[in-house]
Amino acid sequence: MKHIFGYVVLSVFLLLLTSCKNTSKKSQVGLEEQPIQNKSLQLLVGTFAEGDGQGIYQLEFNPESGVLSNSRQVAVENRPGYLYLSKDGERVYSSNGTQPGSVSVFKWNKDKTALNKVGNLSSKGDGACYIGLSPDEDLLAAANYGSGGIVLYPVDQNGEILDDPQEIQHEGSGPHPNQKAAHAHCVQFSSNGDFLYAVDLGIDQILAYPITQEKKLGKAVVGLQLDPGDGPRHLIFNPTKNMAFVINELSSTVVSASVDPLTGKFKKIDKQSTLPADYEGKNSCADIHLSPNGKFLYASNRGHNSIAVYSVSDSGYLKPVTIESVQGDWPRNFTLSPDGNFLLVANKNSNNITVFQVDKETGRLKYTGNQINIPQPVCLKF
Template sequence: MAKRGGYPGLVFGGKRDDGRLVMKPRYSFLLLSILTAIYAAWPSAAQASSFAYVSLDGENKIVVYALNDEDGSLIRKSETELEGSAGALCTSPDRRFLFASVRSAGKLAAFRISPDDGKLIHINTVTAGVNPAYVAPDQTGRHLLTAYYTEGKITSHAIDKNGRISAKATQELPTADKAHAIMTDRDNRFAYVPHTGPNTIFQFRFNEKSGRFTALKPARVNTGENTGPRQFALHPKLDVAYFDYEQGSAIAAFDVDRKSGRLTFRERLSTLPKSYLGKNSNARIEITPDGRFLYVANRGHNSLAGFAADPKTGTLKGIGITPTETVPRGFNIDPTGRFLYAAGQASGKLAAFRINRENGSLKRFATYELGERPWWLLVVKTD
């Protein structure tokens, strides 16, 4: 009679001369099939096409996670050391290159993304300015735009076809205290720079050929006392820009004039429940790829405030506030719009959420250990 070994349900067919159990061929095939199925449930390095990049300010590194496109789960794959504290991240429009701000060193670093495993291959690092808070490519991918929190300025650096950042800035332009973000509009004709210090948003015309900025008239839009416009998201289809107010704990919608580039205030909604009386400051703001939902991180209340944008007008409506990790500085939505990942700066953990495609509600499905002081989070699909 066949003996049973240490694998329940698998029948072994006898012993070899050395006394070891031998599995019958058909059961050996069954075990191989089971193991193959388990392995296939998680994409191998060769199969993975989505990756999450997390900058760890407290460890001077960027950590790479492979993302399972089916269920949103993450597996830690590799890490890359930087010359100083890791800050903001962005990718080129074709997702071949990743750019990082090295905050404590005042530098900008360029990397090539390995499409097979997401690993970062260093290209070059350039000296740029004190505390680069935000980096973003223009729509062509030929210019890297940076906002500097401490120095109160913006720069534009050329990017060559191999992802290398130019050593010298194309343009360096003083703005005001605490410049916190910079991006061009979808037509690549205008750029906006919110400043938390003077409660203002600078607006520029952008020349995609030269990579240079020219101030619009008026050069800035004042948002009011104790607002602190910090970052913003642009609607992918409508002429609307959404800014989060760091001190004001709010989201504000602005109409964007396609011809002149000028911003006009439309509405403002709180990111906090009326019953909350504690301290709070907003951090990141994100919009889903289809433009239907927006989320703002509350640091203090430690939550993500959700909003639905009317598909025709972009007008906002609150859809709920979801608890997350402590001090959610950085979060990102995956390119499919199905998952949201939020990093807790104080907890060192990442909360993973599924986004309800019908109503925008968030449901937490996993928590991951990240490391010391996660600063920025970026999900990239390489295929």
């Protein structure tokens, strides 16, 4: 009887052990078979659309496949040509290219399906085309292309723009027909918040304004004098080096420069064309971005409808790599995905956003075939 009882106990134990192993195997197989869910990134799009389609749109971007989907209008606004997102993602600021111009601030509703406008102020000029927040998010600057000046606002702890602006009007002109007067086109705060840089297309200058302890703009110095007729449009900084890059709208060129963080002044390093040597058509450059690793520079051509690609040496010299068609018309703005794997282009005149895969070793672009239609897209922000 003892032997029989022992056999029964042993049999039950083995049965339970086998059952547990099988269950474990099934669980593991089940987990392995579950598809990996790619978390979509949210992309905001500023537009120049009119009528019912005007405003800000939100899209979903798949960072694995590069597919854009689920387009929806999240705010109604007149010509929100440039967007700036707060660090916490709760607020969205827009410069509105109207006459007179204005700046707006939006906050997301509870379920993140719509942007509610909580503030709108005059930009103290015409055609506000660019805005930027200071590193501490306590100042907001805007550039007025039409009237050629800049404006600085205080921002409170809730992220709202206070109606206590400081206005500065630029003066001067240049040799190009589009330079009959000043045309401020971009404002960028230095990473330490000591300077506000204003890029003026009409006077071929980047002006460096020191920011005082009272959070006001001091007397400007010429940070960089561009060549006559260059028409500088946008400025970006290398995030890890004292280096800057400028795109010139009128001469279809890009410039690299070193930056003195104490004086705010630049020193030009290199200058390169954005166009093929044999191109004879009209062109005006628009946007410029640096790859996350700082090795490649990208610049957009409106007219030639392309992205020019350069490798960037450690000392800031630029070497042309390729010029890639944007698969659309009039690439006013473009952006790189946060991981640097994709480049997305907003083609204003063809009403589409096109997606390119980035080769991180060479910087080259390859069209993925992915695109989506949006009415007059002019600004892309992840």
